[in-house]
Amino acid sequence: MKFYAQLYTMKSHRQIKAYIRKRNFFPIIALVILSAIYGCNNTNSSKIVSEEATPGQKLSKTKVVTTFLPVYLFTKAVTKDVAEVDILVKPGTEVHEYQGTPANIKAIATANVVIKNGLGLEEFLSDTIKNAGNSQLIEIDISKGIEPINKISPIDKPVKGEHDHEHTFGNPHIWLDPVLAKQQIINIRDCLIIADPGNKANYQTNAATYIQKLDNLNNEFQQTMKKTPNCTFITFHDAFPYLAKRYNLKQVAVVEIPEKQLSPTDVQKVVNTVKKYKTKAVFSEPGLDNKLLTSISQDLQLTVRTLDSLETGDTNPEYYFQAMKTNLESLASGCK
Ligand SMILES: [Zn+2]
Numbered sequence: 001m002k003f004y005a006q007l008y009t010m011k012s013h014r015q016i017k018a019y020i021r022k023r024n025f026f027p028i029i030a031l032v033i034l035s036a037i038y039g040c041n042n043t044n045s046s047k048i049v050s051e052e053a054t055p056g057q058k059l060s061k062t063k064v065v066t067t068f069l070p071v072y073l074f075t076k077a078v079t080k081d082v083a084e085v086d087i088l089v090k091p092g093t094e095v096h097e098y099q100g101t102p103a104n105i106k107a108i109a110t111a112n113v114v115i116k117n118g119l120g121l122e123e124f125l126s127d128t129i130k131n132a133g134n135s136q137l138i139e140i141d142i143s144k145g146i147e148p149i150n151k152i153s154p155i156d157k158p159v160k161g162e163h164d165h166e167h168t169f170g171n172p173h174i175w176l177d178p179v180l181a182k183q184q185i186i187n188i189r190d191c192l193i194i195a196d197p198g199n200k201a202n203y204q205t206n207a208a209t210y211i212q213k214l215d216n217l218n219n220e221f222q223q224t225m226k227k228t229p230n231c232t233f234i235t236f237h238d239a240f241p242y243l244a245k246r247y248n249l250k251q252v253a254v255v256e257i258p259e260k261q262l263s264p265t266d267v268q269k270v271v272n273t274v275k276k277y278k279t280k281a282v283f284s285e286p287g288l289d290n291k292l293l294t295s296i297s298q299d300l301q302l303t304v305r306t307l308d309s310l311e312t313g314d315t316n317p318e319y320y321f322q323a324m325k326t327n328l329e330s331l332a333s334g335c336k
Pocket residue numbers: 096173237238239258309311
C-alpha cells in the first residue's frame with residue numbers, strides 16, 4: 001500500500017507519471033493506477049488503452065455516455081466531435097429521482113466510457129450499469145478531488161415526504177461553482193486521455209479553452225458579488241451551496257429536491273425564513289409553478305427572481321456560460 005500512499009500525496013499528473021516510470025511498472029498497471037487516482041475505473045484493465053491509430057488506420061470514435069445535462073455539457077466541451085457523446089437523462093427529465101430505462105441500458109452496453117457527476121446524485125446508474133453487463137466499460141466520476149459540502153448552513157429542514165431525500169455523499173451540485181466546474185473539466189480531460197490516448201491533444205486543447213472561459217466567469221462572479229457580501233437568499237432546491245460558499249453568500253433552501261409546484265407549507269417556510277434571517281432575495285427555478293409565492297411576495301417586499309440549476313436546458317456547451325451569466329445578473333439584482 002506504500003506506493004499508493006505516495007502516489008496520493010503527489011500533486012501533478014507529471015509527478016505521478018515520472019514516479020511510475022522510475023518504478024518500472026508495466027504500462028497496463030501504470031494505467032490502472034492512474035485511472036484509480038483520477039476517478040476512472042473499469043474492471044478490465046487491458047481495455048483501458050485504445051491505442052493511437054497507425055497511419056492509414058481509421059479507428060471508430062470512442063463512445064461516451066454521460067448521465068445528465070451539466071456532465072454532458074462539460075464532456076462535449078472536452079471532446080467536441082472527436083468522440084461520440086450521448087446523454088442518459090434527457091433535458092426536461094428530473095435527475096434526482098430518475099429511474100434507468102431499457103434505452104439507457106442499451107446505450108451503456110455498447111459504450112466505452114460512462115461519465116457521472118457523482119456524490120450520489122445519479123442513484124439510478126449503478127443498477128443500470130449492472131444490467132448493461134459491459135465488462136469493458138470505464139466509469140468516470142468527475143467529483144474526484146472535490147471536497148463535498150454535507151450540510152448547507154442554514155437550511156430549513158424539509159418536511160418528511162416523498163421529496164425528502166438525504167444526500168448521503170454530500171451535496172452533489174458542484175457544477176454550479178465555476179471553480180469546481182474547472183476541476184470537473186480536468187477530471188474529464190485526464191480520464192479521456194487515459195481511455196482514448198489517440199485524441200490526447202484534442203482533449204487538452206478543448207479543455208484549456210473551456211477552462212479559460214470558466215476562469216473569466218469566476219472573475220465576473222467575484223467582481224460582482226463582492227459588492228454584496230453575506231447576501232442571504234432563499235431557494236426551492238438545495239442546489240447553490242457551493243456557489244454561495246465561493247462568493248460569500250448564504251443560501252437557505254426551503255425545499256431540498258425540486259418540485260413542480262410549491263405547496264402552502266413551502267410558502268409558509270419562506271415567510272418564516274424571511275422573519276428569521278435578513279433575507280435579500282427569493283429565487284425560483286425555471287419551470288416551477290410559484291403562483292402562491294408570487295401572491296405573497298408583495299407582502300414580504302421581495303421580488304421573486306429565477307436561478308437556473310442547469311439540470312435541464314440547452315445541450316450546447318456554451319449554454320453553461322449563458323445560464324450562469326443570467327444567474328449572476330439575477331443574484332446581483334436580488335442582493336442589491
Ligand atoms: Zn438538484
